[in-house]
Amino acid sequence: MGQSAREEPKWRRRAESRPDEILDAALVTFEKDGFDAARVEDVAKKAKLSKAGVYLYFDSKDAILRGLIEREVAPVARNLRAVAEAGMDDPAGALQRVAAAFTALVNDKRKLAVPRIVLSVAARYPDIAQYYRENVLEQGLSAIVALIEAGVAKGVFRPCDPGIAARMLFGPIFVHGLYTHFLHGDPGPLSPAERVKAHTDILLKGLLASR
Amino acid sequence: MGQSAREEPKWRRRAESRPDEILDAALVTFEKDGFDAARVEDVAKKAKLSKAGVYLYFDSKDAILRGLIEREVAPVARNLRAVAEAGMDDPAGALQRVAAAFTALVNDKRKLAVPRIVLSVAARYPDIAQYYRENVLEQGLSAIVALIEAGVAKGVFRPCDPGIAARMLFGPIFVHGLYTHFLHGDPGPLSPAERVKAHTDILLKGLLASR
Amino acid sequence: MGQSAREEPKWRRRAESRPDEILDAALVTFEKDGFDAARVEDVAKKAKLSKAGVYLYFDSKDAILRGLIEREVAPVARNLRAVAEAGMDDPAGALQRVAAAFTALVNDKRKLAVPRIVLSVAARYPDIAQYYRENVLEQGLSAIVALIEAGVAKGVFRPCDPGIAARMLFGPIFVHGLYTHFLHGDPGPLSPAERVKAHTDILLKGLLASR
Amino acid sequence: MGQSAREEPKWRRRAESRPDEILDAALVTFEKDGFDAARVEDVAKKAKLSKAGVYLYFDSKDAILRGLIEREVAPVARNLRAVAEAGMDDPAGALQRVAAAFTALVNDKRKLAVPRIVLSVAARYPDIAQYYRENVLEQGLSAIVALIEAGVAKGVFRPCDPGIAARMLFGPIFVHGLYTHFLHGDPGPLSPAERVKAHTDILLKGLLASR
DNA sequence: TATGAATGAGGTTTCATTCAT
DNA sequence: GATGAATGAAACCTCATTCAT
Known part of the structure; x- marks a missing residue:
């Protein structure tokens, strides 16, 4: 109530949820384009992250795929x-x-x-x-x-x-x-x-x- | 002897069989690597053709795929x-x-x-x-x-x-x-x-x- | 016992010794990998500091090098x-x-x-x-x-x-x-x-x- | 004589001399910038080739270095x-x-x-x-x-x-x-x-x- | 003071495709 | 008909550097 000016920090400090957000984004992106045609940048964009940000949580594009499968x-x-x-x-x-x-x-x-x-x-x-x-x-x-x-x-x-x-x-x-x-x-x-x-x-x- | 003027044509006119040979090669290559990971060069190599040669018969990589499917x-x-x-x-x-x-x-x-x-x-x-x-x-x-x-x-x-x-x-x-x-x-x-x-x-x- | 209010400061004020520790770390890292291949993160790690921490003491990677040479x-x-x-x-x-x-x-x-x-x-x-x-x-x-x-x-x-x-x-x-x-x-x-x-x-x- | 309009084919068909041209360019570039700071693109440019062209003759940046040393x-x-x-x-x-x-x-x-x-x-x-x-x-x-x-x-x-x-x-x-x-x-x-x-x-x- | 999180900029490498011969 | 040579465009990945906390 009343703190409407600070609705959402918008980003920062959500390391815990990141991997899942990335996997969510990857699932959608891979589903749409296939694994090869999907660009890491698109996954990043959909996860609201920079390309480099994705690599903080996954070592490589196929690590994302592996993570996705496992989840x-x-x-x-x-x-x-x-x-x-x-x-x-x-x-x-x-x-x-x-x-x-x-x-x-x-x-x-x-x-x-x-x-x-x-x-x-x-x-x-x-x-x-x-x-x-x-x-x-x-x-x-x-x-x-x-x-x-x-x-x-x-x-x-x-x-x-x-x-x-x-x-x-x-x-x-x-x-x-x-x-x-x-x-x-x-x-x-x-x-x-x-x-x-x-x-x-x-x-x-x-x-x-x-x- | 004496047929020096016709030693061996550098290439043979086998335009007719070419498309099929390329499709054969493509089938094998696509099956092994998937469409994206397969390289046109590998298709060419398997079809015993240069990469550019493939483009004499097909307009693009996905044209090969279309041809393959059609056949x-x-x-x-x-x-x-x-x-x-x-x-x-x-x-x-x-x-x-x-x-x-x-x-x-x-x-x-x-x-x-x-x-x-x-x-x-x-x-x-x-x-x-x-x-x-x-x-x-x-x-x-x-x-x-x-x-x-x-x-x-x-x-x-x-x-x-x-x-x-x-x-x-x-x-x-x-x-x-x-x-x-x-x-x-x-x-x-x-x-x-x-x-x-x-x-x-x-x-x-x-x-x-x-x- | 009883000193619960001062358990252990999360970090110590050792600003004075930090630059030297960083330079020590940098010397080892640069020696091993060369200046370009050495990553600031490795220097930081060896100096037991976060990457960002290094930048509290040095403006840039080449500033570290300058500091090192000077020392x-x-x-x-x-x-x-x-x-x-x-x-x-x-x-x-x-x-x-x-x-x-x-x-x-x-x-x-x-x-x-x-x-x-x-x-x-x-x-x-x-x-x-x-x-x-x-x-x-x-x-x-x-x-x-x-x-x-x-x-x-x-x-x-x-x-x-x-x-x-x-x-x-x-x-x-x-x-x-x-x-x-x-x-x-x-x-x-x-x-x-x-x-x-x-x-x-x-x-x-x-x-x-x-x- | 009289074919002044075609002085130099400008490029094409000089595969034989390319590796040496690239090594020449690499020597100059590496000398100036060091190996790490030198960009393959600069080597390419100096060798009057596209970046990709360099990779026709050398497998990687360090292969260029190896070639250079060997030569x-x-x-x-x-x-x-x-x-x-x-x-x-x-x-x-x-x-x-x-x-x-x-x-x-x-x-x-x-x-x-x-x-x-x-x-x-x-x-x-x-x-x-x-x-x-x-x-x-x-x-x-x-x-x-x-x-x-x-x-x-x-x-x-x-x-x-x-x-x-x-x-x-x-x-x-x-x-x-x-x-x-x-x-x-x-x-x-x-x-x-x-x-x-x-x-x-x-x-x-x-x-x-x-x- | 210290850092986890984030990113912009850039580098290497790949590849479908073109073109002069 | 056939190809060696060449390239533009893009993709993956890295890293110095910044910033909110």
Whole structure:
């Protein structure tokens, strides 16, 4: 109240929040332009920092990318595992919930940008590819695989290859995200929830032990 | 002896084959390094041409990419359509054959490189994204959609959203390709044929009208 | 106990010793990396100060260099003059003592670093070159020149060009220092004292009036 | 004749001479500004080339330096050795001729720039220091050492440490060069030839076996 | 007095593209 | 048709220096 003349120091002394601000800016910039075409200066500008300022917090452009991946990756993996593990005694229901969670994730263009970037730089930064694979993909896959195996063991699901089943869960959602977000493909008339339902209807019918 | 006047022309007129040789080289180079990191000089070297020589056949680096996409794209789309259309009266069998064809395609790392590159430059070259979407993705999707719809009409398949079903066909195969080729993920123990079978088993069970 | 109000001042008022600490640090850093490659931050770190702290005491990087030269230079010149002047009545003995003193000086890599730095920045900072020349070189030379001239006047030395003689005293010692310290040349088997002796033996035999 | 309008193609097609032109330009630029302060762009400009053009012939700024050292070094070493070796049967005369040759060398500011540069970057590029030491200094020294030893063996010179004697030959000349060229010290009234004479007079008197 | 945070200016290097031959 | 030579434009990164606290 009354101190309206000093609303915001505008900058200074926010070292703690800087790395995150830079990563936020980088995510947006990399998503828009791709890693190579993105200029560090643009990241800096969006983070309201000078170019040199960025280098106070990250050693190099690819260190920013690494930081970004590391920050973005953990929650995704954690999220998927949690949903999967929470439903081990109701595999069919859990499958639907995982599909819904993954759909929500993929619907967020910013979140989907990360695997796209990883994919495009994987050849040059194998460590990034490896990190992503081990910390997201294998985590997610193994969680679903466990879920499917549990379902099979319970007799809820027919015997099947759980890796294939897992890909049948994630694959369609992921490609739909790429198609609509990055290639501007027509998302179709269904709402996300309807898509999840249509998808899991078919998938579960394919998986469930008859009667 | 005596043919001293015609020792060996310094260069040969092979203008006709040149563009293709350049595109071959570009495909390999782009696949390895990504579009941005790939240097025109490397493409030239691999095509056994000077850097300037490349510019006799292509106006710019992204023109090469456009040429590449145009060349690679048509056969893929045509192929998938053909398989799908040839099986309109046996939708289930056709589905399996499409899955097999698409698996074969995706197994070829070079072929899979094209969509990966498209994805990574889509933001900067919207025309490329559009071209790819219209000429490959929508072609492929619509062919499968038609197939599914035919199946539903015939009563072979249950009523379902054909777009979703199509993504359930392509998605798992595509992500498996990305995962194994570009992120060096474990391809798992199944042979391609076994993967196709496991995949279509589940998918068809999910789609087929009971009884 | 009980002195909680004075636990430890975060920083101490040691303004007086600071400039010297900075110069010490600068000497080491400049010696190791050269003036250009040395970073102010490294000087600061070695002086246990923040980068900004250095600027409390010196206006700029080259001001540090100037300060360094000023501090290092006076004692050297004074020392050489003193030795020379103390021996005006025994020119031959004084020559030997000057050689010994200069050898001791040059043996100290840190001390030798100063002229090396001066030499490398002389073109950009003519004032530094001038300062060094006037306050060290000309001082040292003139002292020796006076010594030689005294010797000649006394009849102890043959008539000779005293500037040349002076260079014959300093030159060999100086280049030996450069060679061994900065180019890692083999210092040879002789001890410093033996080098001084061998050197002055020849030099004196060359200078002394026969009989 | 009559084609006065096309005097000089101005550039193009002189790849062969380029490296040398660049090294010439670099020598001048490095001599003037020192290695660090010299900008590649200035070297380029002086060589009448674009900045990028320089990189067609040299991989990096320090590659230019290396090239420069390599080019400048061989003739110097060869020259000194030749003079020394040509006079093995007249050591005293040869010593004078070596002194004269070295004086001529050092009188050339451009030539003297090389060791100055080497000295200033030695810490950062140890290979350059080593190269210079092995290919110039040790060559020169060993040639003179051999000469002195020959003189001693012949009974022309008194027994003495030849390394010291060699430094007494080179040292004074070298420091005089540094002093006058780079610190703008007063070269004194003597002509180069007179300096050589004054120098070798003393040195030879110091070295020669009496009668 | 002391410093963490910030930046402007500039340097090296790269590369798509052009052009004379 | 083919290329060696050349360059403009830009990108990454560094560092001396400043300033609010």
